[in-house]
Amino acid sequence: MPRTPIQLPTNIEYLSILDENAQIDKQLEPILSTADLKRMYHFMLLARRADERMLKLQRQGRIGTFPQSLGHEAISVGAASAIGSSDWHVPAYREFSGMLLRGWPLETLLLYWGGFEEGARPPDGVNDLPYCVPVASQLLHATGIGMAMKIAGDKKVVLTFFGDGSSSEGDFHEALNFASVFQAPVIFVCQNNQFAISVPLSRQMHCATLAQRAVSYGIPGIRVDGNDILAVYAATKEAVDRARQGLGPTLIEGLTYRTTAHTTSDDPKKYRSPEEEQLWSSRDALIRFRRYLADRGIMDESARISLEAEIEQEIKEAVRKFEEAAGDKELLNPLHMFDYLYAETPEFLERQRNELQQFLASRSAGPGRMEAKSGESAGRDP
Amino acid sequence: MKSTEFRLPDLGEGIHEAEVLDVKVKEGDQVVEDQPIFEVETDKAVVEIPSPVAGVVEKIYVKVADIIKVGDVMITFVDSAIVSAAGRQPIVSQSEPTPASTQQPHGATTATTATTAPDRSPGCPVPATPAIRKLARELRIDLNLIAGSGPSGRVLKEDLVSFGHAPAQATSVKQQAPYNGQWQRDPDVHGGTTEPIRVEPITAQPVELPDFARYGPIERIPLRSLRRKIAVNMTQSWTHIPRVSSFDEADITLLESLRQKHETSILKNGGKLTLTVFALKAVAAALKLFGQFNSSLDVATGEIVLKRYYNIGLAVATSRGLIVPVIRNVDTKGVSELASELNVIAQKTRAGKIDLETLQGGTFTITNLGPIGGTGMVPMVNFPESAIIGMARSVQKPVVRNGNIEIRWILPLAISFDHRIADGAEAAMFLRHVASLLEDPLQLLVEV
Known part of the structure; x- marks a missing residue:
C-alpha cells in the first residue's frame, strides 16, 4: 500500500495579449469587428469619465456613497462583450462600465447611487440583475440562474463578477461547488484588484493565484491580465463557448488594481503607497487599448477628442435627467421599498407596509403621536 | 436676486461632522460648477468639495479649523444656475441661511442629556452596544444608572460622557481615571475609531492679545489635529498638576560598554539596544518600590489610584508633533524583547501608522532628548499620570572617583511629578534609585 501521487489537472495559465506597452500578440489577438472595438472603448471611457463626475456629485451631496470603478473597466467591458444580450449578466458593484455597455442608462445608475430603488430596474431587453452590494451573494444567484437555464434546456449562459475579498466568503465556495457539480453554464469572473477595502491580497489568500481555486472544483481556471481587455474578452469567449456546449462553469481571474479608494468614504493613503498606485496607473487598460486602436487605424486622435466631447455631453444630459427624476415626489415615497422585491408581496411585508403607511399618515397628523408610535414598535421588535 | 446655499453633505457613510482644512474661494468670487471650493477632513478621509453650482460666492460661513456638522x-x-439636489433632503436649497456654528464647549453640549436614573424594568439588560459596554467598564460606570438617549433607550457614548461629567454623580461613581475629555479620535493616528471629533477649548478663558500686525507682518496658522490635541493636553497638565522637578546624574560608563557589546546581537533580532531600553527596565523596577509615581489622583473621590501594572509611554517626536506610544507590562519583558518592541513602535509612530490602542493605558512616561541634545530639562507630566522622567544627552565628563579624576559617561536625569501625590524627598529617592540601577547593570539584572 504505497503512497502514490494523485494526478490533478493543475495547469493554470496566465493570459496576456495586449501588454502595457500596447504590444500585441498577433497569434492570440481575438477577432473583433471595428464596431465592436469602438463600442468597447466607448463604454470604458464613458465609465471612466462618469466615475470622475460622480465623485464630484457625491462630494456635493447630490448622490450618496458609491464605489468608483477605475481600474475595473477592462474586465467588466471585456467580459460583458463576450455574451449576448439575452445571456445573463450578474454584476457585483464595480461593473459600472459593463452595465453601461449592457444598456443601463447612466441616469438609472445615478438613481441607484442616489438611493432610489428605481435605479435597480434593468433596462428592457437585457437579462441583467441590478448591482449587488452584499459581498459574494450574487454568485449564488448566478449559479441558481445557471442551474435553471440548464434544467429548462435554455442555451443562455450566466456571467457573474466578484472581487478578491469575496473569494474568502462561504458563498463563493457554495456557488462554485454547485455550479461545478451541476455543470451549470456560469462564468465566474474575479475582479482581483488586490484589496478588500484595506486588506491586501497577501492577507486574503496564501496561494499563488485565485484562478487555481478552480482546481478544487474540477473546472477550468485561468488568470488574465485584467488591464488587457483583449485577454479578458478572449478568455471569457472561450468560457462562454464551453458553457453553451454544456461543458460547465469556468473561473476567470482578472488581475488588476483598484487605483482609487474603495468607496467615497475610504482613504487609501492610510494603507498603501503612492508609488504603488503610480505603478498600476501606468498599466491602465484605457491607455494601452487607445494605443492599440490608434495603431490599427481604428481611432485617431481627432476621433478620440470628439468622443471625449460626446461623452461629456452624454454625462451632462444624464445628470440633468437624474436630478429631474430625483425631484419627483412619487419617487420619494418610501412605500416603494416594499413594491419591487417580490412578484407577490408576502404577508409579513404587507403588514410592515401597512404599519409604515399608518406611521406616515400619523406623522403628517402631528409630531407628538409619531414619537409614541415609533417607540412602541421599536420596543416590540424582538 | 435669489441666494443658493450649500450645506455640508454626509461625505461618507454616517459621517456627522468635518473639520475645514481649506477654503479655496473668497466672497465675491465667480465660480464654475465642480470648481473646488473647500477641503475638509472627516473621521475617514480628507476630501475636496467641488462647487455644486456656477455663480458668485455671496457669503462664506465657515473658516479653516472649524468643526462643522452635516x-x-x-x-x-x-446668480447661480441652480442645480436641484438629488437627495431626499436637499443639500442645496433656496432659503434663508442659518450659519454653521462650531460646537459649544464640552460641558455645554453634554449637559443636555438626561442624568437622572432611568425607569427600566429590573433584571432586563441595559440596551447598549458592546463598544459602549466596554467603555462603561473602563470608566467603571454602571449602565443601570444611565438613561439612554438613543432609540428604545439605548445608551450612547454621549450619555456616558455626560454622566461622567455630571457633578451629582461624580461622588457616587468610581472611575478608574478622571475623564479627561479626550474622546476625540486623533486624525493623525491610523486605524482609529469613528467617534465624532469634539472641539476642546484649549484654555478655559482666552486671553486678549495685542494687535501683533501693528508692528510688522504676521501669519496666522490654525492649531489643528495633533497640534491642537497637544495644546489641550499640556494646558490640562499645567492647570491641574502642581508640578515639582528635581535632577540627578547617572554614571553609565559600565552600562554603556555593556550596551555597545550587545548592540550587534540584539540588532540581529530586530531590536535596537538604546539607553531607553535600559531606562524602561530601571523605571519599571523603581516604580514597584515607589508606587506613588505609578498612580493618578482622583479628585472627584479624593483617592489616589495606584496602578498595579507598569505601562510606560515613550515620547516620540514625529513630523506632525509629539506622540506617546505605550509599552505594556514593561516589568514582565526582557531587554531583548523590549529592544524589538520599542524599535517597531517608534518606527510605526514616526510613520503615522500607530493604532489608537497603543496610545492608551500608560501609567508613566519617559522622554529622551539625548539623541537631540541638551544638558537638562523640566518635563511636563503626561496628565493624568503622576510623574515623568526626562533623559538629556549623556556625555563623557571628567569626574572625581576614589580621589582621582576619571573620564566617565554621565547621563543627566530629571523628574517632574505631581506634588499632590508625592513629596520632593520621595521623588529624589525614586530618581536616585533609577540612576543607581543604570549605574550598576548587575543590580538592574538582580532587581528586575
Whole structure:
C-alpha cells in the first residue's frame, strides 16, 4: 500500500495579449469587428469619465456613497462583450462600465447611487440583475440562474463578477461547488484588484493565484491580465463557448488594481503607497487599448477628442435627467421599498407596509403621536 | 436676486461632522460648477468639495479649523444656475441661511442629556452596544444608572460622557481615571475609531492679545489635529498638576560598554539596544518600590489610584508633533524583547501608522532628548499620570572617583511629578534609585 501521487489537472495559465506597452500578440489577438472595438472603448471611457463626475456629485451631496470603478473597466467591458444580450449578466458593484455597455442608462445608475430603488430596474431587453452590494451573494444567484437555464434546456449562459475579498466568503465556495457539480453554464469572473477595502491580497489568500481555486472544483481556471481587455474578452469567449456546449462553469481571474479608494468614504493613503498606485496607473487598460486602436487605424486622435466631447455631453444630459427624476415626489415615497422585491408581496411585508403607511399618515397628523408610535414598535421588535 | 446655499453633505457613510482644512474661494468670487471650493477632513478621509453650482460666492460661513456638522450651511451663492439636489433632503436649497456654528464647549453640549436614573424594568439588560459596554467598564460606570438617549433607550457614548461629567454623580461613581475629555479620535493616528471629533477649548478663558500686525507682518496658522490635541493636553497638565522637578546624574560608563557589546546581537533580532531600553527596565523596577509615581489622583473621590501594572509611554517626536506610544507590562519583558518592541513602535509612530490602542493605558512616561541634545530639562507630566522622567544627552565628563579624576559617561536625569501625590524627598529617592540601577547593570539584572 504505497503512497502514490494523485494526478490533478493543475495547469493554470496566465493570459496576456495586449501588454502595457500596447504590444500585441498577433497569434492570440481575438477577432473583433471595428464596431465592436469602438463600442468597447466607448463604454470604458464613458465609465471612466462618469466615475470622475460622480465623485464630484457625491462630494456635493447630490448622490450618496458609491464605489468608483477605475481600474475595473477592462474586465467588466471585456467580459460583458463576450455574451449576448439575452445571456445573463450578474454584476457585483464595480461593473459600472459593463452595465453601461449592457444598456443601463447612466441616469438609472445615478438613481441607484442616489438611493432610489428605481435605479435597480434593468433596462428592457437585457437579462441583467441590478448591482449587488452584499459581498459574494450574487454568485449564488448566478449559479441558481445557471442551474435553471440548464434544467429548462435554455442555451443562455450566466456571467457573474466578484472581487478578491469575496473569494474568502462561504458563498463563493457554495456557488462554485454547485455550479461545478451541476455543470451549470456560469462564468465566474474575479475582479482581483488586490484589496478588500484595506486588506491586501497577501492577507486574503496564501496561494499563488485565485484562478487555481478552480482546481478544487474540477473546472477550468485561468488568470488574465485584467488591464488587457483583449485577454479578458478572449478568455471569457472561450468560457462562454464551453458553457453553451454544456461543458460547465469556468473561473476567470482578472488581475488588476483598484487605483482609487474603495468607496467615497475610504482613504487609501492610510494603507498603501503612492508609488504603488503610480505603478498600476501606468498599466491602465484605457491607455494601452487607445494605443492599440490608434495603431490599427481604428481611432485617431481627432476621433478620440470628439468622443471625449460626446461623452461629456452624454454625462451632462444624464445628470440633468437624474436630478429631474430625483425631484419627483412619487419617487420619494418610501412605500416603494416594499413594491419591487417580490412578484407577490408576502404577508409579513404587507403588514410592515401597512404599519409604515399608518406611521406616515400619523406623522403628517402631528409630531407628538409619531414619537409614541415609533417607540412602541421599536420596543416590540424582538 | 435669489441666494443658493450649500450645506455640508454626509461625505461618507454616517459621517456627522468635518473639520475645514481649506477654503479655496473668497466672497465675491465667480465660480464654475465642480470648481473646488473647500477641503475638509472627516473621521475617514480628507476630501475636496467641488462647487455644486456656477455663480458668485455671496457669503462664506465657515473658516479653516472649524468643526462643522452635516447640514450646516457652508457657503451661499448668487446668480447661480441652480442645480436641484438629488437627495431626499436637499443639500442645496433656496432659503434663508442659518450659519454653521462650531460646537459649544464640552460641558455645554453634554449637559443636555438626561442624568437622572432611568425607569427600566429590573433584571432586563441595559440596551447598549458592546463598544459602549466596554467603555462603561473602563470608566467603571454602571449602565443601570444611565438613561439612554438613543432609540428604545439605548445608551450612547454621549450619555456616558455626560454622566461622567455630571457633578451629582461624580461622588457616587468610581472611575478608574478622571475623564479627561479626550474622546476625540486623533486624525493623525491610523486605524482609529469613528467617534465624532469634539472641539476642546484649549484654555478655559482666552486671553486678549495685542494687535501683533501693528508692528510688522504676521501669519496666522490654525492649531489643528495633533497640534491642537497637544495644546489641550499640556494646558490640562499645567492647570491641574502642581508640578515639582528635581535632577540627578547617572554614571553609565559600565552600562554603556555593556550596551555597545550587545548592540550587534540584539540588532540581529530586530531590536535596537538604546539607553531607553535600559531606562524602561530601571523605571519599571523603581516604580514597584515607589508606587506613588505609578498612580493618578482622583479628585472627584479624593483617592489616589495606584496602578498595579507598569505601562510606560515613550515620547516620540514625529513630523506632525509629539506622540506617546505605550509599552505594556514593561516589568514582565526582557531587554531583548523590549529592544524589538520599542524599535517597531517608534518606527510605526514616526510613520503615522500607530493604532489608537497603543496610545492608551500608560501609567508613566519617559522622554529622551539625548539623541537631540541638551544638558537638562523640566518635563511636563503626561496628565493624568503622576510623574515623568526626562533623559538629556549623556556625555563623557571628567569626574572625581576614589580621589582621582576619571573620564566617565554621565547621563543627566530629571523628574517632574505631581506634588499632590508625592513629596520632593520621595521623588529624589525614586530618581536616585533609577540612576543607581543604570549605574550598576548587575543590580538592574538582580532587581528586575
